[in-house]
Amino acid sequence: MKNAPSDVLVHHVYFWLHEPDSPDAREQMQRALEELSTIETIRYAHLGVPAATESRDVVDHSYTYSLMLFFDSKEDQDSYQIDSQHLQFVEENQHLWERVIVYDSVKW
Incomplete structure (x- = not known):
């Protein structure tokens, strides 16, 4: 198993949009997330949407976008x-989302 360095911090953000089926809202959010991921202190970024994985009680596919950032x-x-x-x-995009959850983690 490959392990990240022990001081890496993972910042995982889930967004639920007010209008998840709106092409305009999705385009704005995707553009904004791509721009956000260029901030210099970000080591790696993963921008995502729910995967087409098997539905099980433990899998939450309800969010619209996922932003996972890795910091040194x-x-x-x-x-x-x-x-x-x-x-x-x-400031420019908070009107798009109805809910945001953040999970920050470090290696134990």
Whole structure:
């Protein structure tokens, strides 16, 4: 098994859009997420939608978009949180989502 360095911080964000079937809302959100993922302190980014996997009670396919970011350190993630590009992303796009959940994790 490949392991990430022990100080890596994973920031996983799930978005539920108000209008998940709106092409305009989806286009704006996708463009905004792509731009957001260019922030310098982000080591790796994965932008996604629910996978067409088997439906089981433990699998939640209800979200519209997933953003998974990997940072080299907590300090890099802290810097991302106050980066003007991140703040602009929230300000310009928060009207699109009805719910957001964030899971941050580090290696034990």
